[in-house]
Amino acid sequence: MKRFDLPTPGFSFELHATLGHARAGVLHTPHGSIETPVFMPVGTAGTVKAMTADELRAPPLDAKIILGNTYHLYLRPGLEVIEAAGGLHKFAAWDRAILTDSGGFQVFSLAALGEIDDDGVTFRSHLDGSKHRLTPEVSMNIQRVLGSDIAMCFDQCPPGDAAADVHEVALARTTAWARRCRDAPRATGQALFGIVQGGVDTARRRRHMAEITAMDFDGHALGGLAVGEAIEETYRVLDEVAHELPAERPRYLMGVGTPQDLTRAIAAGIDMFDCVMPTRNARNGYLFTSGQRVNISNHAHRADFGPIDETCPCATCGTHSRAYLRHLFQAKEILYARLATLHNLTFYARHVRQIRERILADGQPA
Numbered sequence: 083m084k085r086f087d088l089p090t091p092g093f094s095f096e097l098h099a100t101l102g103h104a105r106a107g108v109l110h111t112p113h114g115s116i117e118t119p120v121f122m123p124v125g126t127a128g129t130v131k132a133m134t135a136d137e138l139r140a141p142p143l144d145a146k147i148i149l150g151n152t153y154h155l156y157l158r159p160g161l162e163v164i165e166a167a168g169g170l171h172k173f174a175a176w177d178r179a180i181l182t183d184s185g186g187f188q189v190f191s192l193a194a195l196g197e198i199d200d201d202g203v204t205f206r207s208h209l210d211g212s213k214h215r216l217t218p219e220v221s222m223n224i225q226r227v228l229g230s231d232i233a234m235c236f237d238q239c240p241p242g243d244a245a246a247d248v249h250e251v252a253l254a255r256t257t258a259w260a261r262r263c264r265d266a267p268r269a270t271g272q273a274l275f276g277i278v279q280g281g282v283d284t285a286r287r288r289r290h291m292a293e294i295t296a297m298d299f300d301g302h303a304l305g306g307l308a309v310g311e312a313i314e315e316t317y318r319v320l321d322e323v324a325h326e327l328p329a330e331r332p333r334y335l336m337g338v339g340t341p342q343d344l345t346r347a348i349a350a351g352i353d354m355f356d357c358v359m360p361t362r363n364a365r366n367g368y369l370f371t372s373g374q375r376v377n378i379s380n381h382a383h384r385a386d387f388g389p390i391d392e393t394c395p396c397a398t399c400g401t402h403s404r405a406y407l408r409h410l411f412q413a414k415e416i417l418y419a420r421l422a423t424l425h426n427l428t429f430y431a432r433h434v435r436q437i438r439e440r441i442l443a444d445g446q447p448a
């Protein structure tokens with residue numbers, strides 16, 4: 083086992099085994115230790131939709147880290163409320179680790195974008211149209227108040243099909259902004275990850291990787307993948323560059339993806355994931371299983387009294403049938419979202435844990 087102290091006090095990363103480029107490790111944070119690879123449930127507005135903190139913590143789901151969203155929490159309830167609460171951990175009654183994104187992705191994808199310049203981004207809220215400005219310093223200040231364990235650098239994420247000159251401008255900005263984020267004040271015990279952009283051009287990715295990894299961040303993320311490009315392109319970039327990120331720091335692939343995507347990315351050397359897919363799909367009637375994905379609204383499930391997945395240890399599968407879940411879904415009962423979300427999150431947690439077990443069993447001790 084190799085242990086690496088990360089630049090921020092209170093953080094370290096252990097590598098336990100490797101299998102090809104895949105890694106099994108542990109990320110230690112002030113709010114607990116996280117076995118990697120790890121899938122982090124997304125808690126956009128200070129809640130993983132439909133789940134209580136107790137449900138997230140309870141085995142077999144046993145989530146060790148969740149995401150919070152800077153853009154959403156800044157707009158609502160607003161920083162003064164979270165500051166008065168004593169930070170996001172206390173506000174949401176979540177005593178384990180939290181990673182916050184920088185708000186950049188939402189500003190570029192959700193908000194009505196005003197102007198973007200080298201200093202930051204002006205945008206209008208998707209809630210009420212009010213005008214706001216996000217800069218690296220503002221994003222870091224919001225994340226400082228949220229008090230997440232891991233903050234992310236404010237970056238510019240161009241669409242997958244953006245032209246080369248758009249990518250170049252975004253790269254230069256993301257590097258300059260990363261430096262400003264690094265130099266901004268942070269909460270005590272708050273780590274900071276840098277984000278590598280560059281689209282699907284691996285030469286450009288490598289060039290940006292060199293700039294970002296030179297800044298001594300606690301971990302590194304690949305951003306701007308699975309943002310509209312063909313999935314084969316995503317896999318090609320991952321296969322080529324993920325393992326070139328520094329081995330002694332955690333590697334995070336932002337916003338990806340399906341269980342198969344996670345398998346591929348872990349094989350390429352990624353340690354951390356987040357995605358709304360398990361939670362959003364659950365609410366929309368799509369349930370992951372060890373076999374075919376289930377569309378619970380299908381007539382075939384009307385009188386199917388078996389569980390969603392025979393092999394799943396979650397309380398939903400242990401208690402309720404597909405027929406009952408389909409009924410709740412059709413009747414738009416609130417309970418459906420809770421049961422389905424618990425199942426899908428448990429499926430994702432188990433999926434990456436099974437891969438971790440395989441790396442430990444079949445790989446080389448680090």
Ligand SMILES: [Zn+2]
Pocket residue numbers: 390391394395396397398399400424425426428
């Ligand atoms: Zn289940």
